Amino acid sequence: MSLRLQITALFGAILVVTMAIAAYLGESIAARAVEEGIRERTKEVARSISSEIDFSLREPRESDRARIAVRLAAAVARHHGLRIAEIAIRRPGKDDVVRITFGKNGPETTFEQRDYMFSAQPQARLLDSGEGRVAQVDQPVSDPFGRPIANLRIEAYVADAELIADRERTVFLWVTASSSLALALAFTLILRRMLARPLSRLAAAMAAVESGAGVPPAIPGAERPDEIGTLARGLDAMLVRVRGFSRELQEKVDDATADLAHKNRALVELNDLLVEARRDLTAKEQLAALGQLSGTIAHELGNPLNTISGHVQLLARAPSCPPDMKEQLEVVQREVKRMTAIIRRFLDSARALTPAPEPVEIAALIDEALSLTVSAEARTRIAVNRDVPSEMGRAALDPSLVRHVLTNFISNAVDAMAQGGRLTVRARRAGDQMALTVEDSGPGIGGEERKHVFEPFYSTKPKGKGTGLGLAICREIAAALKGRIELESVPGHGAAFTLYFPAPAWKAAG
Ligand SMILES: Nc1ncnc2c1ncn2[C@@H]1O[C@H](COP(=O)(O)OP(=O)(O)OP(=O)(O)O)[C@@H](O)[C@H]1O
Ligand SMILES: [Mg+2]
Structure with a gap:
């Protein structure tokens, strides 16, 4: 059950209990007020009637009784709703009682002599007469010395007044119920505005945070x-x-x-x-x-x-x-x-591979390596090209080691171009650094193969033709020369092996 509903229910319950108590109290107070009013009104009537009758009667005579009865009848005629009106006159012996009863067939007057209870003070009471509730009032009449000489008693029906009280009670209950309803409604609306709406907005914000939909x-x-x-x-x-x-x-x-x-x-x-x-x-x-x-x-x-x-x-x-x-x-x-x-x-x-440098003519060294490696037969299918700048001259290097590397590069290139091609041996120098490149237009070397070509005993040549040691030894020689070998190749377009090593230019003394 939501908080709003709980508060509304609690408020409703409090309201109902309060209204019930108020209705009960109101009703009983109203009932008492009505009774009081009836009594007062009846007393008023009794006073008014007694003031109209002359009670200065010394001797009991028939004519007096008749006169009193007439006067009583005249006095009560001006008042409605009376059931009985009687006058008792104190006599030595038995008292005289004159009574007019208002029945269905009109007023009926009776006379009797009996002992009568005279009260000193006016009294009013509510009784059940057998024909409905009545208000009975005794109005004592005293002589100038304060001695009671007569008593006027009237009984008035109170049913009309009670009917009015009932009607008032019904109206009161209706007003109470409808005002309770209106109050509850107003309370709900106020509660909704004051509490429920901001709380639901807060709850929605919290739910948004909780669901991860984002923080407002x-x-x-x-x-x-x-x-x-x-x-x-x-x-x-x-x-x-x-x-x-x-x-x-x-x-x-x-x-x-x-x-x-x-x-x-x-x-x-x-x-x-x-x-x-x-x-x-x-x-x-x-x-x-x-x-x-x-x-x-x-x-x-x-x-x-x-x-x-x-x-x-x-x-x-x-x-x-x-x-x-x-x-x-x-x-x-x-x-x-x-x-x-x-x-x-x-x-x-x-x-140990210990280089012994000596002045060497680079072009001549390349020519020597070419002539040692490229046979006459190979030259018929392979175009050999030596690319050495004219100013290259001599350099200090170990000819046998460098020749060994060059011949290996060249023989590999020749082997790679069984169907013919172009072979270029190039020499370049940058400062003391020499770069000797052997380039061919053979099939080249693919990515995976590149990883292995320098390994000893790696060869793709048929048994008896290649040992797979050529490039491995070249790499050892390059290390001994304090240089390195680099391979460039575009598969399908040839390969180029370059030996980089320090070889200062040789300047002949003088
Ligand atoms: N220029 C090149 N073009 C294509 N493949 C080459 C080239 N040079 C070397 N290779 C590949 O590298 C492998 C290893 O070469 P390496 O010189 O070490 O041994 P080899 O030539 O097979 O044997 P050996 O040198 O004893 O004759 C060769 O078998 C060949 O597959
Ligand atoms: Mg080889």
Whole structure:
């Protein structure tokens, strides 16, 4: 049940009880007032009648009684609503009583002699006569010395007066009921205006906040000076605080989200680095294993070569050895020595790639690498182009290491252009930095393949044709030269490998 309904019901109940009490009290007061009025009026009538009759009668005589009866009849004729009018006159012995009764057939006069109860004071009472309620009044009559000599009694019907009182009561009840209704109606309207409407507006604002439909810009009723105003202002203040809290919370969530996103990015980058490092490590491990293997092989080859060398020397020194064989043995001896030197050099270089810079003519170095790598057959299908600025001149670098890188780049390019194409070897310098590029118009290298081309043993060439070590070794050499290799490629349009490394221009002394 809504608050408004509850208050209305309570008010209605209070009103009904109040009105009922008021009606009851009003009615009983009115009834008493009516009775009082009747009594007073009857007394008045009795007084008026007694003043009209002469009671100075000494002796009881028939004529006196008749005279009194006539006078009484004349006096009561002017008054309506009487039931009985009687006069008792005190006599020695029995008292005289003259009575006029107003019946259906008109007034009837009777005389009797009996003992009569005379009262000293006027008295009025209400009685039930058997023909309806009546007001009975005794009006004593005294002689000049104050002794009671007669009594006038009248009885008047009060039914008319009670009818009027009943009517008044009905009117009173109707007025009470309708004024109660009007009051209740007015109260409901006032309540609606004062309490119900502002409270429902407040409830609607709260419901809007609760449902998340949005906070109204101002809480209705906040301007009121009463308790509703206090409530609305309280709610408003609370909402301001809630808004503040939620803004703070949102900011914190945003900050945390941004921080998380940042950390996530960092994590992704770290992961990439980790993958890269792992790949690098694997490559290095493979290279190291290869180096070790090659070293073992070279070392193992050294012993039989020493034995061969010893035996060849012994054969050459033998007196039975013919001179032309001696010459051939010397050739063998020389070649064995060369092989031993190669192995030593390999073993040395396997230990560490240490560049030995010397002045080198860049154009000549490129030509040499091209002539070593591009066969005559290849030149029939591939247009070879060397792009070296004329002012390039000489630079300080390790020719064998740089040549090794160039030849690898060039042979890869030639292999990539089996159907022909264009090969360009370019040299550029920026300060002390040299850039040597080998560019081809082959199929190029796709995204996924790019990740692997520098890994040892990665090769797309048929078995026996490629080891997959070329670019891996090139990268090691580039590191030894304190440089780097960069690959540019548009799949379908060729690839370009560039070796960047420090190679200061060589200025001949003087
Ligand atoms: N210019 C290029 N165009 C297209 N693919 C290339 C090019 N250069 C290298 N590649 C790819 O890179 C792979 C690795 O090259 P790398 O030189 O390391 O080994 P390889 O050439 O296969 O073997 P090897 O060098 O021992 O002959 C090649 O198998 C080839 O797939
Ligand atoms: Mg290769």
